[in-house]
Amino acid sequence: MKTFYSPAHLDHAPPEEFEGGRMNPAVEVPRRVEGVKAEVERRKLGPILAPEDFGMSPIARVHDAGLVRFLGEASELWRKCYGEDAPPAIPSSWPARGLRNRFDGDVESRLGTYAFDTATPIVKGTWAATLAAVNCSLSAANTVAEGERAAFALARPPGHHASADVFGGYCYLNNVAIAAQWFVDRGMKPAILDVDYHHGNGTQSIFYSRSDVLFVSIHGDPSFAYPHFLGFADETGEGMGEGANLNLPLPMYSPWDVYSAALDTALARIRAFGPDVLLVSLGLDTFEGDPISRFRLRSEDYLRMGERLATLKLPVHFQFEGGYNLDALPAITANVLEGFVSS
Numbered sequence: 001m002k003t004f005y006s007p008a009h010l011d012h013a014p015p016e017e018f019e020g021g022r023m024n025p026a027v028e029v030p031r032r033v034e035g036v037k038a039e040v041e042r043r044k045l046g047p048i049l050a051p052e053d054f055g056m057s058p059i060a061r062v063h064d065a066g067l068v069r070f071l072g073e074a075s076e077l078w079r080k081c082y083g084e085d086a087p088p089a090i091p092s093s094w095p096a097r098g099l100r101n102r103f104d105g106d107v108e109s110r111l112g113t114y115a116f117d118t119a120t121p122i123v124k125g126t127w128a129a130t131l132a133a134v135n136c137s138l139s140a141a142n143t144v145a146e147g148e149r150a151a152f153a154l155a156r157p158p159g160h161h162a163s164a165d166v167f168g169g170y171c172y173l174n175n176v177a178i179a180a181q182w183f184v185d186r187g188m189k190p191a192i193l194d195v196d197y198h199h200g201n202g203t204q205s206i207f208y209s210r211s212d213v214l215f216v217s218i219h220g221d222p223s224f225a226y227p228h229f230l231g232f233a234d235e236t237g238e239g240m241g242e243g244a245n246l247n248l249p250l251p252m253y254s255p256w257d258v259y260s261a262a263l264d265t266a267l268a269r270i271r272a273f274g275p276d277v278l279l280v281s282l283g284l285d286t287f288e289g290d291p292i293s294r295f296r297l298r299s300e301d302y303l304r305m306g307e308r309l310a311t312l313k314l315p316v317h318f319q320f321e322g323g324y325n326l327d328a329l330p331a332i333t334a335n336v337l338e339g340f341v342s343s
């Protein structure tokens with residue numbers, strides 16, 4: 001299986017995020033991808049390739065032009081305002097109920113208008129890393145469209161929390177949604193399975209009123225888990241998209257047997273949809289030792305997950321998302337890929 005990787009992510013390294021009332025050390029760090037890359041090499045899972053440049057048009061198929069323009073200039077505007085050595089750009093005020101969105105205001109008002117949390121700082125290298133992640137995603141999609149059984153977009157920042165016009169949750173642009181739209185534009189019928197511990201609110205929102213892309217997500221119930229405001233079981237799609245969205249929120253501390261039953265439900269729905277390609281938002285934060293999540297999957301369970309995905313007999317685009325236990329992340333990620341290719 002081909003893996004797509006770019007070193008551009010190394011320059012996206014915000015040191016902290018604001019959470020739980022204080023600044024905390026960042027968990028979405030460069031070592032995540034570097035560790036997985038080393039393990040893909042060590043296990044000889046296939047070549048590691050640089051992405052091609054797909055330009056801005058596949059991004060514009062999914063994202064609002066105002067968000068894209070803002071992300072491209074935010075770091076510079078922020079440093080003009082607070083100085084060249086300013087800390088990362090993080091919003092501190094939002095247009096909640098009764099206040100106005102300000103898509104064209106100053107940098108503070110645009111940050112609040114386009115971001116939904118404080119977990120997603122913008123630094124100098126953020127935009128280049130974000131574009132490289134999209135290019136890794138599109139390169140993997142292209143590989144699969146050309147007939148390979150699977151490909152792996154090993155990139156950060158992740159994408160599944162970013163909607164058409166809002167960023168957050170360590171995500172700026174939605175890598176997996178851009179790839180799914182790219183498949184649609186080539187006449188294919190994609191299904192997206194999001195196995196990250198956190199609900200993929202951005203991906204859901206992008207396809208919520210559409211019947212041509214199925215979105216299925218297994219995640220910590222938003223009654224206790226981030227992103228708190230989307231991902232409940234009663235969200236089934238709207239209009240043309242009614243029935244093309246399936247959320248499977250699970251209880252705190254769910255172990256593999258609970259997870260595995262939800263995975264069977266997810267795969268049955270995907271089969272019924274009749275897709276010709278599967279995109280997996282591959283978050284590894286369901287691991288028992290993850291520092292910010294509360295499921296209890298063990299290392300060998302990820303082999304089973306990969307094997308189970310293979311039973312669909314579909315070509316698969318694996319898109320790296322979350323997963324924050326730096327010691328376990330390389331092995332559990334590679335276990336999913338190995339479980340898939342060896343079955």
Ligand code: OKP
Pocket residue numbers: 019119158161169170196197198226283285292321322323
């Ligand atoms: C990104 B991905 C939990 C704080 C959560 C943001 C989490 C973003 C997760 N106490 N802060 O889906 O892994």
Ligand code: ZN
Pocket residue numbers: 196197198283285321322323
């Ligand atoms: Zn996550």
